[in-house]
Amino acid sequence: MLIYTNKEILSLIKQGVRLDLATQNYPSRGQTAKQELHQTSIGKLFLKWVSQRNHEECQIDVRSGSLAEREFWAFSLAKEIGLLVPQVWLIDESTTVQTWLDYPDGHIYKTSTGIMELKAKNIFECVLFDWITGQVDRHDANYLYDLKNCSVIPVDSAHSFLKYSGSLPDYLHLYEVGHTPGLNDKIHSDVHKKLAGLSKKKLNTIVPLRNTNERLAFTQRTDQIKRITSIDGLIGLYRSK
Amino acid sequence: MKPTKEMLDAFANALQLSIKTKIIEIVPTTDDEILISFDKNPSDDPNLFKFLSVFDGGWSDNSRTYKISNTSQADWPALKLFLQVTRMNDGNISKWIETNEAALKIAAKMGIQPDQKNPKNVQHVARIVFQKVKKEGITLRKLAAMTGLTQSALCNFKAGGDIKISNLVKIANALKLKLKITE
Numbered sequence: 001m002l003i004y005t006n007k008e009i010l011s012l013i014k015q016g017v018r019l020d021l022a023t024q025n026y027p028s029r030g031q032t033a034k035q036e037l038h039q040t041s042i043g044k045l046f047l048k049w050v051s052q053r054n055h056e057e058c059q060i061d062v063r064s065g066s067l068a069e070r071e072f073w074a075f076s077l078a079k080e081i082g083l084l085v086p087q088v089w090l091i092d093e094s095t096t097v098q099t100w101l102d103y104p105d106g107h108i109y110k111t112s113t114g115i116m117e118l119k120a121k122n123i124f125e126c127v128l129f130d131w132i133t134g135q136v137d138r139h140d141a142n143y144l145y146d147l148k149n150c151s152v153i154p155v156d157s158a159h160s161f162l163k164y165s166g167s168l169p170d171y172l173h174l175y176e177v178g179h180t181p182g183l184n185d186k187i188h189s190d191v192h193k194k195l196a197g198l199s200k201k202k203l204n205t206i207v208p209l210r211n212t213n214e215r216l217a218f219t220q221r222t223d224q225i226k227r228i229t230s231i232d233g234l235i236g237l238y239r240s241k
Numbered sequence: 242m243k244p245t246k247e248m249l250d251a252f253a254n255a256l257q258l259s260i261k262t263k264i265i266e267i268v269p270t271t272d273d274e275i276l277i278s279f280d281k282n283p284s285d286d287p288n289l290f291k292f293l294s295v296f297d298g299g300w301s302d303n304s305r306t307y308k309i310s311n312t313s314q315a316d317w318p319a320l321k322l323f324l325q326v327t328r329m330n331d332g333n334i335s336k337w338i339e340t341n342e343a344a345l346k347i348a349a350k351m352g353i354q355p356d357q358k359n360p361k362n363v364q365h366v367a368r369i370v371f372q373k374v375k376k377e378g379i380t381l382r383k384l385a386a387m388t389g390l391t392q393s394a395l396c397n398f399k400a401g402g403d404i405k406i407s408n409l410v411k412i413a414n415a416l417k418l419k420l421k422i423t424e
Contacts, residue, residue, distance in 0.1 A: 017263045017280065018263075019257050019258075019263055021253050021254055021257040021264050022254060022257035022258045023254075024250070024254050039261050039262075039263070102258075102259070102328035102330055103328070103330075103333070104325055104326045104327075104328070104333075108322070108325045108326060109326060147326070147327075147332070147333045147336040147337060148332035148333060148335075148336050
């Protein structure tokens with residue numbers, strides 16, 4: 001984890017070099033009002049601004065939390081439970097900066113090889129995260145794939161914490177068809193333990209939603225996963241919502 | 242193949258994602274030559290140097306411009322995919338060349354070879370076996386005679402198809418290769 005203040009991060013970006021070419025036609029980065037990739041002395045940093053129009057198109061209740069805030073809260077929650085995601089800095093209510101991880105996204109890997117080895121524990125933990133955050137946008141360009149460790153890394157988690165439940169993540173579709181016999185296996189996970197152990201007060205501190213319905217839905221989803229021990233159990237939550 | 246404008250654009254995107262130095266432009270100068278201009282001398286960008294070793298070419302303009310020659314010989318879609326998937330990360334490259342033949346050829350030009358001692362799948366085993374076959378100058382017909390296997394079974398294995406362990410042992414014995422499984 002990098003320890004930099006917002007001011008230091010913006011200063012690093014200012015001293016760095018903007019890489020315009022890198023974000024042209026980049027599939028996972030198309031929805032945001034403005035986006036820039038900068039090469040800095042601490043690596044690549046990705047700067048995003050979201051507009052009022054983005055919020056309207058995605059039906060986001062800005063009074064409860066803007067897309068930028070939701071992205072930051074999702075990162076803060078992932079950090080709390082020990083799930084690997086890119087580090088995010090919330091600059092203001094419309095702006096975030098995140099570290100750029102050099103991994104292919106699911107879009108590229110899946111379509112070029114037809115094979116994607118996935119590990120049950122990693123999938124279980126990512127689905128736990130996506131379920132409780134009510135993620136509605138986990139398509140195959142919104143997760144990275146670590147070839148070396150065969151693991152999924154969720155990115156661009158701004159479309160989260162809505163009052164209704166999320167949609168089945170793309171990587172879970174892939175896992176479900178490829179690993180049917182093992183879906184019911186009980187999985188021991190530290191991420192699950194940490195999530196289940198978070199008090200409502202702590203959850204509301206990490207994710208300070210201002211809309212009561214969204215806050216209730218979030219704590220309810222967190223309660224639901226306490227009894228879940230398998231990937232099949234998580235799929236059941238999506239299918240029976 | 243001669244790269245189209247779209248191919249070059251996509252390649253430029255993928256290259257920029259994989260290196261530190263800012264690319265100013267990538268332009269074809271003749272039918273078989275491309276110039277890549279950078280905003281500075283990329284001396285502190287090892288990924289860029291590693292990747293450019295794939296091409297025939299050289300530096301000019303105080304090492305800020307790289308001229309790629311024989312561009313029609315390059316497999317541009319494969320080069321783009323190689324960059325998109327690996328981002329020139331060593332771990333990603335090692336993993337990617339285990340399963341992708343085009344990536345294996347690109348990596349070989351950079352001097353990167355797969356881990357021959359620890360094959361990860363049937364295709365990888367087949368590659369090791371048939372490298373030995375090529376080195377020894379053995380034809381498939383001769384290998385079939387040496388092992389008692391049919392030529393079509395050998396062809397299937399060469400193409401990445403599965404093989405019985407008993408047949409693999411026959412091939413290994415015929416080629417004086419050792420099979421080893423360790424904990």
